[in-house]
Amino acid sequence: MTTEIIGIVAGFVLIVGLAYLLGKYIAYVYAERRTPLDFLAPLERLIFRFSGIDPTKEMTWKQHLSTFLMMNALWFVMVYAILVTQEFHFWNPDGNPSMTPDLAFNTAISFMTNTNLQHYSGETGASYMTQIFAFCFMMFVSAASGMAIMVPVFNAMRQQTTNNLGNFYNYFAKTNTRILLPLSIIVATILVINGTPMNAGGKEETTFISMEGDTVSTSRGPAATMIAIKQLGTNGGGFFGINSAHPFENPNSITNLVEITSILLIPIALVFSVGFYLNKKRLAWMIFGVMTIGFLVVLIPTVWHEMKGNPELTALGIVQENGAMEGKETRLGAGATAFWSIATTSTSNGSVNGMHDSTSPVAGMMQLLDMMINAFYGGVGVGFLNFYVFMILAVFISGLMVGRTPEFLGKKIEAREVKIAAIVSLLHPFLILSGTAMACYGLQLDPSLAWLNNPSYHGFSEMLYEFTSSSANNGSGFEGLGDNTPFWNIACGVVMLLGRFIPIIGAVAIAGSLAAKKTIPESSGTLKSDTPIFGLMVFSVIIIIAALSFFPALVLGPVAEHFSLASH
Secondary structure, three states: HHHHHHHHHHHHHHHHHHHHHHHHHHHHHHHHOOOOOOOEEEEEEEEHHHHOOOOOOEEEEEEEHHHHHHHHHHHHHHHHHHOOOHOOOOOOOOOOOOOOHHHHHHHHHHHHHOOOOOOOOOOHHOHHHHHHHHHHHHHHHHHHHHHOHHHHHHHOOOOOOOOOOOOHHHHHHHHHHHHHHHHHHHHHHHHHHHOOOOOOOEEEEEOOHHHHHOEEEEOOOEHHHHHHHHHHOOOOOOOOOOHHHHHOOOOHHHHHHHHHHHOOOHHHHHHHHHHHOOOHHHHHHHHHHHHHHHHHHHHHHHHHHHHHHHHHHHHOOOOOOOOOOOEEEEOOOHHHHHHHHHHHHHHHOOOOOHHHHOOOOOHHHHHHHHHHOOOOOOOHHHHHHHHHHHHHHHHHHHHHOOOOOOOOOOEEEOOOHHHHHHHHHHHHHHHHHHHHHHHHHHHHHHOOOOOOOOOOOHHHHHHHHHHHHOOOOOOOOOEOOOOHHHEEEEEEEEHHHHHHHHHHHHHHHHHHHHHHHOOOOOOOOOOOOOOOOHHHHHHHHHHHHHHHHHHHHHHHHHHHHHHHHHHH
């Protein structure tokens, strides 16, 4: 147990160190400063020339958003068309059928919104052509678009009055060519070396010693490329149905460390990139401190409860030296699985290396709370935008407390910005709680609906988790839920759409509004945004507005299940 904890601590320290270096590099890329990958500039110029785009043309915040939304709409149409006609396409060696219209609707939205919620099973639900030309493509562009739409907010945070916030196409292209693609090549290479498939073959007959010589058909395919970007882009969609619990997606402890590093690397790096881009390193450390404290608050109870084992088995006199191993891979262990479960829910990654549905009630609650808050690291680009909204609210509330007009980085926070921030912050609980209420009402009207494999508190948690994961654009699930039905496909699709785009629109609109205002000189009464006091205020706002909104729902689910288990 001590060795596992040391491994978790060392792994996190390594991730933070790499993220700091990557954050500086990312800031240099977006600030047009010299980087080691400047030799890719001719390729980028070729792309812009072919597309007829002028990457030097400045855009307003509205132009950034319109371009971002238009591109996503086109990607949705393309992927939907591929999914409903999949069985007729090339490169389908296993003969996987086309998706139904409602499943295709859910899946296309899922990959467009960087959620990768999978109501299908990877190797049996999608052909190789779909996996690479639809899903892998969407993993790159959804992640890149989330990072590209973040940069105008960076530009708006500079203390100047302007409507020009850079060029979205320029940021989008460079995110792909200079950040995501190089990192994906490195990660994919490590995975291939350690045994992850990267071929064009279909299923093959494999004999397993552990199955007493039974022969089964094992899926293969071009998995390594998709797994690399699924982790780096906080996508999370598995090439195989059981995701990174599959020995091909995550063969050993080396790949487990590489993949969990990939999950957290860019979200943390983007926090540090704020400091380098704006030359406000103390602000970046404040943001990192708040996010990391929140991360540790949910990580420590999860690791503790998973490593100490199931109390029901302990009561029977069963020694659980390896912790609670139900739903976990023995090659990884309880500690590493618990760490992964919080890393993947703190970001919008959603990939799993164990069954979240099998974790203890406390661990399940921490995973839910992580996604409900949706501001501790978060998805690439969008995670910072969510935190940005909470900073605006913290500035406003702090200003009211001291009787001053709220100011953030030299700009007045007025009614328009506060209204937008309030809508964004309340949208998340509205989508999750109203969706769960509809699901519960549907079961009450028709108890024959075969949604749940578990009754009572855990069944409620399964439905709550599905809508939480959808709204947070996470994509993981409590897999006791039978979710491939028209209700779940359509309802979760709508929640994913609103949960992705409304917060982005709100954050960019706030930034654009502030950028156009005159800069106010700093005075003795100005609230400094890079101090521990302000960090404490932001953390308090996150807990009060985000976490407490979900307390009644958590009591009905994992909290009740925990005390029910304890009472036995």
